[in-house]
Amino acid sequence: MNRTLGGAARAACAVMALSAAGAFAQQRSAVEEIERYRQALGDGNPAELWEARGEGIWKKAAGPKNASLEKCDLGLGPGVVKGAYAQLPRYFADVDKVMDLETRLVHCRVTLQGISPEEAKKSPFGGPGRKTDNDALVAFITAESRGIAMAVPMSHPKEVEAFEVGKKIFFHRGGPYDFACSTCHAVDNVRIRLQDLPNLTKQADAQKAYTAWPAYRVSQGEVRTFQWRLEDCFRQQRFPHLDFTSDASIALTMFLARNANGAPFNAPSIKR
Amino acid sequence: MKTKLIALSATALLAAGCATTPSDDEYYTKAVALMKAGFKDRGQAKVDRIDQDSLQKLCSSYGSNPVPPDVAERLQKEQLATIKYPADGKYLGDWKSGEKIAQSGRGGQYNDDPKQPSGANCYACHQLAKEEVSYGTIGPSLYHFAKLRGYGPDIQKYAWNKVYNSHAFAACSSMPRFGYRGILTEQQIKDVVALLMDPNSPVNK
Numbered sequence: 384m385n386r387t388l389g390g391a392a393r394a395a396c397a398v399m400a401l402s403a404a405g406a407f408a409q410q411r412s413a414v415e416e417i418e419r420y421r422q423a424l425g426d427g428n429p430a431e432l433w434e435a436r437g438e439g440i441w442k443k444a445a446g447p448k449n450a451s452l453e454k455c456d457l458g459l460g461p462g463v464v465k466g467a468y469a470q471l472p473r474y475f476a477d478v479d480k481v482m483d484l485e486t487r488l489v490h491c492r493v494t495l496q497g498i499s500p501e502e503a504k505k506s507p508f509g510g511p512g513r514k515t516d517n518d519a520l521v522a523f524i525t526a527e528s529r530g531i532a533m534a535v536p537m538s539h540p541k542e543v544e545a546f547e548v549g550k551k552i553f554f555h556r557g558g559p560y561d562f563a564c565s566t567c568h569a570v571d572n573v574r575i576r577l578q579d580l581p582n583l584t585k586q587a588d589a590q591k592a593y594t595a596w597p598a599y600r601v602s603q604g605e606v607r608t609f610q611w612r613l614e615d616c617f618r619q620q621r622f623p624h625l626d627f628t629s630d631a632s633i634a635l636t637m638f639l640a641r642n643a644n645g646a647p648f649n650a651p652s653i654k655r
Numbered sequence: 656m657k658t659k660l661i662a663l664s665a666t667a668l669l670a671a672g673c674a675t676t677p678s679d680d681e682y683y684t685k686a687v688a689l690m691k692a693g694f695k696d697r698g699q700a701k702v703d704r705i706d707q708d709s710l711q712k713l714c715s716s717y718g719s720n721p722v723p724p725d726v727a728e729r730l731q732k733e734q735l736a737t738i739k740y741p742a743d744g745k746y747l748g749d750w751k752s753g754e755k756i757a758q759s760g761r762g763g764q765y766n767d768d769p770k771q772p773s774g775a776n777c778y779a780c781h782q783l784a785k786e787e788v789s790y791g792t793i794g795p796s797l798y799h800f801a802k803l804r805g806y807g808p809d810i811q812k813y814a815w816n817k818v819y820n821s822h823a824f825a826a827c828s829s830m831p832r833f834g835y836r837g838i839l840t841e842q843q844i845k846d847v848v849a850l851l852m853d854p855n856s857p858v859n860k
Contacts, residue, residue: 544685547678551686554718556711558704559763559838560831567793569719575779575791584719621763623700629693634686 430522430599430651433606437523440516446496455491457484457524468528469648472637474539481545483636485610486628488520507627508611521608522597528648533594535641542637549638552631553583558621564635566620583639590646593639598654606651609636683716698765710734714827727826735823737835738816741845746811748845750856756847757783762838773838775818775847780830783850784857793829800851802859814848 441452441464457467458475472483478490485507492503507517537543556563567575568583581588596609610627613635617625625632690705707715710730714722722730759774761767778787782796804810816823819834833839839847850856 544682547682548686548689550718551682551715552690554715555686555690555705555707556715557707558700559836561711561714561836562831563715565719566829570793573792575793576789580793618764618766621700622704623694623702623765624697625690626693626695629689631686631689631693634689 428599428651428653429604430526430597430606430653433519433522433599434526434651435523436514437516437519437521440519441523446492446498448495448497450495450497452488452491452495452520454495455488457487464524464527466528466531468525469531469533470535472542472545472633472640473536474542479541480630481539481541481633481637483628483633483640484521484524485517485608486633488517488524489628504626504628508608508614509605518597518606518608522606522651525597525648525650529650530647533590533640533643533646533648535637535644537641545634545637546641548631549634549636552635553638560621562620562622564616564620567616583642586642586645589639589642590644593643594646594649595652595654596650598650598652600654602655607654699763699767699769700765710822710827717827722827730826731823734820734826734832734835735816737832738819738823739834740815741841746808746815746845747849747852748842750846750849750853750858752843753846753848753850754784754857756839756843757850758787772840772843775831775833775839775843777847777850785860786857797851798858800858801854801856806852806854811848811852814851815844818844818847 441455444451454461456462456475456477457464458470458473459465459467468484471487472481474481475487482490489500489503492498493500506513507515509515509518537546553564554569556566564583567580570580571582571585571588573580581592583589583592593609596612597606599605600607610632613632614625614627617623687705691702694702694705696702710733713726713730756775757777760776760779761771762773762775767773777783777797778790780791780793782790782792782798783800785798800814801810813824817830818839820832821828821830822832831838833847834841834844850858853859
């Protein structure tokens with residue numbers, strides 16, 4: 384474990400140097416670029432640093448109730464982390480609603496640790512010099528589904544409803560540019576500038592896209608979660624800010640995750 | 656009352672026109688309610704951007720399916736009628752300024768300053784000048800646009816119309832309605848039209 388972490392730290396430095404030197408390389412295909420980073424990294428991904436930190440947070444007693452998150456039920460029973468993310472979002476009987484990973488984590492921090500919902504939801508995404516518990520926990524938990532086939536359930540009526548509502552949100556054109564997710568992500572083999580756009584309505588593309596998040600973004604030196612990716616796409620769509628853990632966000636995530644069913648989960652990954 | 660009637664008949668039209676099942680309507684209503692609750696104003700991007708005009712609503716309802724020809728025809732006619740023409744009757748501005756507008760992706764996002772002029776980011780979706788290799792492919796290549804179609808007033812007018820309101824010729828296009836939605840000013844539209852139409856523009860070299 385220690386050895387891997389050392390490797391990841393070294394790799395992080397190598398990546399920083401590369402990304403600074405490689406500003407001119409914009410026009411090279413992104414895929415080719417990432418291959419170069421991968422080679423520089425060897426087997427390490429700097430995301431391992433987030434995973435390790437997340438594991439620490441998961442196990443550490445915290446909050447007014449001085450409890451860890453180890454009894455948190457992510458859908459496969461209290462404390463079961465292995466494979467849990469590959470089956471999220473899902474219906475949780477204890478709250479009678481569909482939750483995605485982030486929403487469930489907030490729920491566990493509130494119920495197990497006694498933290499207020501506002502506190503548990505506050506600034507989920509890290510930035511320069513600011514690391515968040517959410518990024519680390521998501522990195523840790525998602526890593527525990529690596530190699531496991533996506534199997535988002537749709538047996539409960541509320542799961543079906545979340546999926547169908549999520550689909551509506553995906554196709555909802557609005558704002559000054561008339562954009563929806565579907566404007567950029569419902570056609571095969573197109574790109575914006577040089578960035579390839581997955582057709583998220585087709586299984587193969589949806590699988591590839593969904594199973595690759597969270598990702599260590601080389602250009603940002605941060606682990607970015609899937610929810611962060613959605614936020615950044617909403618910005619480009621000229622939409623307002625969508626609260627993560629909102630039912631709209633959960634429904635959209637349900638639609639995208641379910642479309643990825645069958646593919647082995649493969650993140651945290653590394654992206655440009 | 657009047658608006659209510661219009662809203663009602665729009666729903667009826669949707670139900671009749673595209674075989675929307677009642678539950679599909681329910682999902683739509685639920686989706687809108689959840690979006691209104693989940694989105695928060697940020698910068699210039701307010702929650703009212705979730706509210707759809709009739710075109711946005713109709714186009715969204717088809718999902719990935721094509722728009723039926725009769726609906727498309729009606730929609731295009733309506734959108735054509737929204738187009739305003741330059742006061743001085745001249746379609747062409749300065750292609751150099753047009754190139755800058757075509758390059759800039761700013762405008763409308765919550766992190767953009769609404770006091771600054773918007774760009775149009777034509778390159779995000781189209782090839783234009785050959786020198787710019789970083790172009791998207793959501794729309795067709797516009798390289799040699801006027802060289803291939805001609806430099807005459809008809810094509811100038813078509814280019815104006817297309818930039819002003821793309822749906823006038825292609826119902827439910829993915830291209831923003833730059834004029835109709837006030838994204839670009841009249842002068843800016845002239846400038847991008849010049850980028851497409853000026854014989855000296857790199858687009859036609």
